[in-house]
Amino acid sequence: MEAALSHLITQIKPVSPAWLARAKERLDSLTKPRGSLGRLEELAARYVGIREELLPPMNKKRVVVFAADHGVVAEGVSAYPPEVTYQMVYNFLQGGAAINVLARHVEAEVEVVDIGVNHDFADNIGLIRSKVAYGSRNLAQEPALSREEAVRAVWVGVERAEEAVSEGVDALAAGDMGIGNTTPATALAAVFTGRPVAAVTGRGTGIDDVALRRKVGVINRALSLHRPDPHDPLGALAAVGGLEIAGIAGLILAAAAARRPVLLDGLIATAGALVAARLAPAVIDYLIAAHRSVEPGHQIMLDTLGLSPLVNLQMHLGEGTGAVLGLGLLEAGVRVYREMATFNEAGVSEV
């Protein structure tokens, strides 16, 4: 399966400046001062470049929420008990979670993927069943995943993107659910940004100072134990990552190969993006940082990727909640680009 992944990676091409220029030309013909819609114009141009079409459609948007558990919760790194992961999966499937509401608001579909939840779900509940394992192992004591598990989980994400594209999805958002998952995401942040663990570690869903110190200690211990190599992203992902992070990395790789943008959410999705970008740097052209999370590591990770978040609304929920707000802004930019009248069409004097 690593060979299939290598093949997929060869299909990812950078976005061409010629398409960005073509988009800018149209944007400058529309009835507004040049550049006056700021980042909405940037999003529109980026989307045209990604799609390589002069008037690309924006009909179908989807957030893929990968859910998994984490053995590291045994170390007391989370404010919530681990059963919340599967309880929230049921909440997603019933439409009652924040991601459901915000996805309805921006008219995006929600797909929920069991990539590694420590629970046997009931049948026929609308869940995508792609369980690689019943959660990761405790990364403070042993590798979170085997390399083979990590690659299988990446491939689950590849399949989600490929199915989305075959179903006509124009833009994807990456979401996550997994009690404890800011710990592996932060460990990967330290590996790929090279910053000290304490500088990138935050409170996740709301731990206190004592638990925060414990979390930093756990991550430092894991890094000493496994010595993950940033130049072996799959190895690092296996050592200190998690199944939903792997799924997000795969989603990004396959979306980029199929020329579709992926809106990043916060810490977890951006950890997946770091893995994907180490495997295939050109994926960065397909990534849009939707928001800046409250988590201190997030901005550092975005800086490493060279991405600037669209909004900072002091959010830190995960699930893809920030990413779907970004889907709404992306669509706003694309609609401006597609639907506004030109100076000629509207009979408005140009400068």
Added chain:
Amino acid sequence: MEAALSHLITQIKPVSPAWLARAKERLDSLTKPRGSLGRLEELAARYVGIREELLPPMNKKRVVVFAADHGVVAEGVSAYPPEVTYQMVYNFLQGGAAINVLARHVEAEVEVVDIGVNHDFADNIGLIRSKVAYGSRNLAQEPALSREEAVRAVWVGVERAEEAVSEGVDALAAGDMGIGNTTPATALAAVFTGRPVAAVTGRGTGIDDVALRRKVGVINRALSLHRPDPHDPLGALAAVGGLEIAGIAGLILAAAAARRPVLLDGLIATAGALVAARLAPAVIDYLIAAHRSVEPGHQIMLDTLGLSPLVNLQMHLGEGTGAVLGLGLLEAGVRVYREMATFNEAGVSEV
């Protein structure tokens, strides 16, 4: 009419902390870590406080775009010729402008008000006809408006808000069109923030360095000539303001009196907000700063009002374009508040 305005102002009451607390209680019962939706939660609580209902509706949103011309364009302060004001009004009515596209995107209605355009519009084109004058006079040489014109224009805004509320509008956004209008807005910014003209003056739709220096000179001359008094907001509005700015001030006053939020756009709308807040400080509780404009005076004006913009997307178009994006975010917050499941309902373990 100034007496009617004084009466309206007596009806504006601050938002009650008790309602904000009630909203927060519900927010904390929803299936998410407390406060994890950041400013979306703040918007929801604010809206509950404004409406004084535990589950207030959010069905109808409207942006009111006030259009007017400005005699000060004779001084060469704008990159665009003045006929663009009426040309853009036609563009709004045909649905081809940025505000139309973005309003469609967030499902808000667009109302276009001729409050002072230097043009006789065709009949039956869907325009609200409330022309107070064929534009303001050149504020560098004489008062822009008579006090009576300023008050009549404020009252036009009052009527737009009252009609909106009677038609079931839940949230309003303030928009503007008027070639040359960053000059009066900046003059009012200087008056009400007390900052030097050069510190609050920007490039509007895109003037060069020479025109920027000219614009600073024109505003300084006008302030020396009229010596507008910040403690007489209607006098200052008349001396160095404009008709659309007056309309926005009136919209805000009447919206606050009727307990409806107003999303502010950029420099022009915020100049109207400064006038309204000087007349009735409690209106600030009803104002939501949707975005931070590229105009350097804008953040300074927002600081004076004690408002923090929701997003910074490097926009500087006006028309209400930033404000309608804010309407979308407000609705997102209200929907989260109304539609999310509680921990109890979803059977999710609480901390």
